[in-house]
Amino acid sequence: MSAKESPVSPPAQYVQSPVVEAHQLQDDGTIPNNPKLPLLIYQGAVKLNTQDGASIIEQLLEAHQWGGSWRNGIYPYVHYHSTAHEVLAVFSGSAKVQFGGKHGVSVTLHTGDVVIIPAGVAHKKLGSSQSFAVVGAYPKGQEWDMCYGKTDERPEVDRNIASVALPAADPIYGAQGPLLKYWGQSAPVGEP
Numbered sequence: 684m685s686a687k688e689s690p691v692s693p694p695a696q697y698v699q700s701p702v703v704e705a706h707q708l709q710d711d712g713t714i715p716n717n718p719k720l721p722l723l724i725y726q727g728a729v730k731l732n733t734q735d736g737a738s739i740i741e742q743l744l745e746a747h748q749w750g751g752s753w754r755n756g757i758y759p760y761v762h763y764h765s766t767a768h769e770v771l772a773v774f775s776g777s778a779k780v781q782f783g784g785k786h787g788v789s790v791t792l793h794t795g796d797v798v799i800i801p802a803g804v805a806h807k808k809l810g811s812s813q814s815f816a817v818v819g820a821y822p823k824g825q826e827w828d829m830c831y832g833k834t835d836e837r838p839e840v841d842r843n844i845a846s847v848a849l850p851a852a853d854p855i856y857g858a859q860g861p862l863l864k865y866w867g868q869s870a871p872v873g874e875p
Contacts, residue, residue: 694742701725701797703861704790708783708804713832714763715841720801720866722782724790728797728855729772736774736794740818744770747852747860751827752820757808761832765840766847767825769800770854771817778811784832797855799862803844805832822850 704724708716729740741752749770757771757780777793784805792798800806808815821827825847830836853860 694739694746697730697739698743698855699727699730699795701728701855701861703865705865706782706788708787711784711786713834714761714784714787714805715765715803715837715844716783716787716805717801717803717844720768722788722801722804723799723862723865724792725797725799725855725861726793727795729795731774731795737816737818740772740774741820744772744818744820744854747854747857748823748850749820749852749854750823752818754816754818756811756815757806757817759808761805761807763803763805763830763832764800764821764827765802765830765836765843767821767827768802768847768850769819769821769827770797771800771806771819772797772855773815773817776812776815778815779809781805781807781809799854801866802847803840820854822848824848 705721707721710716737754744752773792773794773796779789779791781787781789782804830840849866852858853862
């Protein structure tokens with residue numbers, strides 16, 4: 684490497700400036716969604732022209748303090764987490780996904796898209812290509828639960844959602860990422 688070249692960590696070369704969509708989803712009486720934080724969709728955030736796109740995404744997430752990662756699809760039924768935020772990064776295929784319950788938004792996700800789901804926001808796969816797969820993860824220190832919009836879940840889940848800390852960093856872009864702009868600093872980072 685010459686003196687003029689700067690070292691680039693392998694995952695950083697795959698990060699692109701995204702088109703950001705923000706959706707503030709309202710409580711519909713069944714699904715609480717999140718009263719303060721919008722759902723964020725980063726279109727084309729990660730350029731994956733490699734066979735092991737999932738590993739690239741996992742490295743990015745780990746570097747930005749998002750852990751507990753897994754590889755799979757998205758469940759084809761309504762569910763949400765009241766105790767953790769979640770990131771889903773598409774590394775293969777495409778899918779139509781509903782966020783926020785039956786009164787929410789439906790979005791088609793493609794390879795390289797990233798979705799940051801605030802605690803309380805429901806998600807459900809409506810359909811997908813056969814190759815559809817994501818890496819999912821959670822901010823370090825947050826343990827996820829599974830909720831389904833059942834009446835007996837409330838008001839406990841509302842209290843849980845209100846106490847979930849903001850992540851320390853954007854899962855893809857780190858300390859300067861769009862998440863911090865859209866989610867602000869309404870709570871101390873890393874603390875409820």
